[in-house]
Amino acid sequence: MYAVVRVYTTKSGSAEEVFKQVGAEFADRIPEQVGALLYTAVDTGDGSALTVTFFADEQAADRSESAVAQVQQSLNTRFGIEEAGVRRGPVMVSRADPAVARPVTI
Structure with missing residues (x-):
């Protein structure tokens, strides 16, 4: 298994509205569209968020990049969402x- 953690900030400070839109528009199709085993979006406070996505392997994570970029562009245009950082790596322990x-x- 392979994980990708992305940190996001928003200019609008309206994280709750962003999460509602992600839940309504993207969450059901993101895993299938990008080949993810699990997709989660976490409100980390102060208008920021992170996503944690698990894939079968690193190649699946690499193949997801163009779809992720399209989702990010859509959210940036509407809410000012910007990616502030990415961490990637193999999952070493999982339960x-x-x-x-x-x-x-929500």
């Missing part, structure tokens, strides 16, 4: 409860 498989939306 999951079945609750992880249930969708969460």
Whole structure:
């Protein structure tokens, strides 16, 4: 498994509205579109957020980049969302409860 963590900031400071739009427009299709095993968006406060996406392998993560760029452009245009950093790497330890498989939306 391979993980990509992206940190985002927004000029609007309206993280809640961004999360609603991500939930309504992107969250159901992002995993399929980019080949992700798991996609999560986390409100980290102060108008910032992060996403954590798990893939089968590094190549799947690499193939997702163009789709991610399109989503980022759409969110930037509407909400001023900007990527502030990316961390990537192989998952070395993983455990999951079945609750992880249930969708969460606001």
